[in-house]
Amino acid sequence: GAATPTAVPPKPTEAPKPTAVPATAVPPTAAPKPTDVPKPTAVPATAVPPTAAPKKLKVGLVTDVGSLDDKSFNASAWAGVQRAMKDFGIEAKAIESKQPTDYQKNIGQFVNEKYDLIITVGFLMGDDTAKAAGQYPDQKMAIVDVGYYDDKAPKNGMGLNFAEDQSGLLAGTLAGLMTKSNVLGGVYGLAIPPVCKFRKGYEAGIKSVNANAKVFGVYQGPSDGTPFQNPAWGAARAKDQIQQKADVIFSAGGNTGNGGLEEIAKATGVLGIGVDQDQFLTLSDNVKKILLTSAMKRVDQATYLAVKDVVDGKFKGGNVVFDIKNDGIGLAPYHDLDSKVSADIKTKVDAAIKGLKDGTLKTGVDPAADPCK
């Protein structure tokens, strides 16, 4: 496996919380130099020496309409902050938004209490965060899943972005090599950018190693029950693909996707790939038996490091991309299925990781374009 398991407390996790901005929405010029970004060594948490902060820093986190216990995206973001609390002895609070109209209000809440850093979670809050950053120029802010274009990028605002497509590509590479039926599947949440990027990368990965494989994929429609929360629907769609002889299926759609994994666990000879966090640590035993790996998106890492920057007085506005280079994304360990994955396949996957790192391998996801087109 590429990335080592994060220090996220084991929680059942769901698919990644798709997030908006093409990670590389930042024009090349502004592309973060390695120095801009925390050194890989900073990962994992345990490696970070507890630095006693002089005065107690206050960090506030605001979720989008997704809830803190979504065991996923928002949870993951909060987990990073909590880890920072432990490591740096800071103080932190979170507010969940019930209505998108609450975002401004909830941010204002923290600004008002003179919090040092305010982290907002999810592309839905992009506009409100930018507005707030503009309104209160000395208020440090960071937003997960949003990459501001230069003109919009506020000096005091940090955009934490992820290369979901790279994560997906690695999953696809593995899937393309593992399949025996040469049929692969995918069960996805609503087609919002991060989900689309996961899918695009996944399918590119498959093609890169297995040009003539058959690839299926289904997005949850806005009318198919509650977005990201309809496991029964996800399960049914996974069954469709199993019946089509798919023997590796990527599930990235919140609880909808988890429904897919549960369905896979009922079948024989079919493997599943999780998303966002290492779902092996969090999903049920029967899913563990079939969970090949998870396409990780280290939201916790991103928030943790954002806090660390403030602690170390290194905070800068602008976009940060979490990708393979800084272990912001990666594949989870194979865990119990490790023996099932041949040495040959493992080397091929590591080659892919290397390729992504040195830029010889591309996901083909155009940063400037809408990944869902």
Add this chain to the structure above:
Amino acid sequence: MTQPPDTPAIALEMRGMTKRFPGVLANDRISFDLRLGEIHALLGENGAGKSTLMNLLYGLYPPDSGEILLNGKAIHIHGPRDAIDLGIGMVHQHFMLVPPLTVTENIMLGMEETRGLLLDAVRPAARIREIADRYGLEIDPDAKIKDLSVGLQQRVEIVKALYRNARVLVLDEPTAVLTPQEVDALFVTLRTLVSQGVSIIFISHKLKEVMAIANRITVLRQGKVVGSTTPAEADEAKLASMMVGRPVLLTVEKGPATPAATVLDVHDLRVMSDRRSVAVNGVNFHVRAGEIVGIAGVEGNGQSELVEAITGLRAPASGTVSIDGVEMPHENPRAVIMAGASHIPEDRHKFGMVKDYPLSTNLVLSSFDRPPFTHGFLLDQAAIDENARKLVKEFDIRTPDEQTAMGSLSGGNQQKSVVAREFSRPMKLLIAAQPTRGVDVGSIEFIHRRIVEARDAGNAVLLVSAELDEIMSLSDRILVMFKGQIVGERDGETATRSDVGLLMMGKT
């Protein structure tokens, strides 16, 4: 009191029955007894408390006080179940039959027979047939109630009571909807029952019938017993004044008609019933200004559909309805109203009123959106209330005030309110369907007088009634409807009851 030895024993006795409803003392210390094998008639104007007393007996409400003795033993009735088990049967004023269910299902309801877990409809059906021909009450056990004429439904109600082995049988206004022939048949049945030791309480507003069938008569007024008598001692006029508390004219006096131009013209009308069968089959007739045309007929021979078609409540399959020579559009009540038609509907609860709404609103039901009740975009509440006060006085509607919900008025007064509303609009055609159904003699007298006045004021009047007496006493011309067709026309003056009655049965 001490009985002479020869009189039969008391089957049922009620002592000091009292029942108060919010605002009304419906029964006030009523004592009443029923001898074995007698028919004891209960008379009283609308709202006198007859049904309430019977409902107490049947356990539908608990009495506030009073006791009931059956064959000399005090009994306690906590619900209909107890009453049934004690052999008390009741045919209610408003039938207690579930329309979508079959005759058998309705009759066995509450005492179903089962085979294993499933219902057994066979044995009950057999028993029903047996009861049916023992008392000459033919009915098809498998027919659905909603497909039966009211007359047949009432038959079902009686069989239902007998099926439950009733020894005491209560009939609340059983003849309200029957033809003379059906009434005669019913009376035969009742006498057979009595001869077999069944005791009967008979409630009716029809003095003629009471005189004909009852052994004894008890009269209620405003919840109190005003007296008991027997057909031998009393006559109709005496009974009527006992009920109402004043002398009542039982016959309508009306001068000869002076018919003018045709107002309503019905041409070759065909109408389907709810169950898609032909209800009205090519009917032609006309009504002229200044005459009352009565349509006689047994319930369910298409009169209801005919009236609904004429008033625009139901689309005819073919044919035309014209008022003053103007053809009415199909299924458009408004057009008919605008053409100057007033309509006293057969079913006042379904069509005639909005029971939770104040009397004042109900009195402008079909005119609230026009002056004087609406100016520009706004309702004129003052005008609406004023109108109500005026009509309440003019039509002597008994109500606390014009804001009272119409549903809480007694049947007679509800009917008066409907009449008041329909008469209060400028009209040239009056369509009166069963205008006095279930209404007491006092109100009947009143409504009849109004109808005749309407005629004399130069309106065309179409009277539809299953009440032969009503037809006979009001109509200038009588049309008889049978199986959806007009089977005969008679002159109001010369027609005879038996002749018209036969026509109604389809015998010419």
Add this chain to the structure above:
Amino acid sequence: MKRFSIASIWGSAWAPIGSVALALVIAGIMMAITNSNPLDAYRALFEGAFTRPGTDTRPTAFFETLVSATPFLVLALGISLSFAAGLFNIGAEGQLYMGALASTMAGFMLKGLPPIIHLPLALFAGALAGALWGGIAGWLKATRGAPEVVTTIMLNYISYSVVNYMVNGPLRGTGSAPRTPDIEASAILPALLAPPERLHWGIAIAIACAIGYWVLMKKTPLGLQIRLVGANREAARYSGINVNRTYFLAMAISGGLCGLAGAIEVLALYKFLPTEFTTGYGFDSIAVALLGGGNPIGIGLAAILFGALVNGATYMQFSAGVSNYIISVLQAFIIVFVAAPGIVRDLFGWIRLRRKPAETVEAAGAKG
């Protein structure tokens, strides 16, 4: 048709108050069981909903409550109107979506109009779209007898997809997030106060709607016509009312109000249409309508109550760390107690019974 009198108002007021109190107690017990402190929670809830003053970064609590109450009020009026006609419009959510969509389109597609024209136009577009969406259900009911409960449920789901498709497809802005372009300044529903206050003219529109509703239902023939159809369809037919037309009208007006609510939300608060923009206002408003009992004043109070709960929840979370879900529990208990005062009476009666002998029970009974 009831006459208003201080007595009757007070008589009907004690029950809701008792209900709210009782609901608070029960929900409080739940919190206690799950070891969070109800008193802190309620203090925070109350401050966050009513008393917390604004600062240069934070809007005044009560104004925020009004901001949340606005859509509740407009939606509940729409739903009540359908109830009055004897129809059950579960489709408020979908009508709100379509209204938001239409007004957004009018808001950013039409350029260079003066506010005096553009804003009303955008609002109208929203109302119209809602009216059409509701009208479909009304029309199907009138012409085909299709039960509106079914059709409105179906139309809700359809609207989610339509909006999502438009926002991600044809109407997608150039920005990174899937959302429409910003609405032209000329179509923005202005705020009543300077930032951070967000109180906007929507509240005025909502109040106007409430007054309009009252006039329509109580003072105009159309209103009476709608109510008569609801009270006794057949009698309405008999008296010359075109029932089917009334069904259509009622659903259209109802939908129009719901669409207007959507328009107000986007034009005043979002200023563009995001993919995921409202969460269940349309359903909570059914409760608001039922709680308001068909009378605009009642509906207004219910809307403020719900607005307060939604708004106060944030601060309750922030300072007492109690989860949002408890709010739903509170709402449920409040509604059930208001709707069934008998329960409250019995409970109080029962409590007194515990304390001392019977006669007090009548007292409790008598009150009701």
Add this chain to the structure above:
Amino acid sequence: MEQLIAALGQIDYIFLIAVALRAATPIVFAALGGIFSERSGIVNIALEGMMLTSAYVSFRIAVAAGSPWIGLLGGIVAAMLVAALHAVVSIRYRTNQVVSGTVINIFAAGITGYLYRAFPTTESADYLPAVSIAGLKDLPLVGPILFDQGFLTYVMVLAVFVTWLVIFKTKWGLRTRAVGELPRAADTAGINVNRMRFYNVLISGALAGLGGAFFTLQTVSSFTPNMTSGQGFIGLAAMIFANWNPISALFASLLFTIPQALAGQFQLYNVPLPYQLLSTLPYVLTIVTLAGFMRRSTPPAAEGIPYPEDART
């Protein structure tokens, strides 16, 4: 277009129906529950809330007791308790039944969400056994549809016929229908109207309970907030659509889930229609069928009216 034709050609319809039947399970349970309740005269829009409650409780108890069967039982009981609440509020307190139903839906969402968070767990429940009947499941045609389903799906099909029998062929059903059509008539026949209604609402709770267990004991082995995802309302729609008839309710539900499965298949075969619009297929079809082929639905006459009608409380 030709992709559409191609897709239609490729689809395995037997399998599609099998999937649709499974998806119909909770919808049909909800519809059947609604039929019992509404046939007896009590409007029940609380089915969604009852199912959600059961989904949560059956999961919790299945985990705690280590047995899905006990979990199932727990879910049913829990849903029946919620039903009892609905019954008491609308029968004893004569509250508007839509109000009561709405309240219960809000309440169920709140309480399950609240407890889900107050007592977090990462455990997962065991499934009820999937009953795939060895020999039969490979039968041509009907095999996969009839003999390769989850336990509750069989129960559902069974329940449809049992419900039909009970409603139309038993004493209980006769009385239920009488009570829902003309309670006064039933009363005068010595039937305790409100007791009949109370028990029928309880039965509707039990059925909704089975529907709720489908989510946590047959589909996914854990609870997530709001996971019933509106199926209760779809069930309600199916019930009305089916004119309160159990058998028709099964077909009404399939009429809904088959297009849903079809939409899924279309995505598999890359039919070039926006997936958002594809996902509206079941809803659009339902409306079209309603508008096109349905005769006016006739709810039980006394539905929603407390008994006795004129009790002044």
